[in-house]
Amino acid sequence: MLYRLPYDAPLGWGREHRSVHLTNLSLIVFYGGLSLLLGVWPVVAGVVAVILPASIVGVWLFSVQHRFEDVHWARHAAWDRVAASLAGSSYLRLPAVLRWLTASIGFHHIHHLAPRIPNYLLEACHQAHPAFATARVVTLREAFSAPDHLLWDEEADRMVTFEQVDGVRAPQPPRTA
Secondary structure, X not given: OHHHOOXXXXXXXXXXXXXXXXXXXXXXXXXXXXXXXXXXXXXXXXXXXXXXXXXXXXXXXXXXXXXXXXXXXXXXXXXXXXXXXXXXXEEEEOOHHHHHHXXXXXXXXXXXXXOOOOHHHHHHHHHHOHHHHHOEEEEHHHHOOHHHOOEEEXXXXXXXXXXHOOOXXXXXXXXXX
């Protein structure tokens, strides 16, 4: 819902405001028509059944591209856009069908460096520029272990797991009687 209300867009961005409002109107017409045709609850159930899992997978896909052991993090004063793009995010190598289904989200390092490049050109950019070969490659298998890397160790300058932090253990699920 955050992006359905352009409250944070500058007032001078009339074209962007109109675009958001026209999209909102289109959604109201589309879902209103479906609701009249099928009923409100079947439409709500269908939307929730698609949006909830897609949202979870989308957030996971974004987060795993920033959570790997040798990721680059820097405080604001030392932050560099190129270093943050190429070493602070990764190239998540996905099979072709998943690249298509995720709108090439795996080329996240390029998105951070140049967010205006459309998703359908990200792979061509990755292949055309030698600098992108330096980006950390994360495989789908590695991505499933990324949630373990939750903490930033400033002394070691790397992401670590709870088990790697001296004296801290991972939260344990409550025991049942």
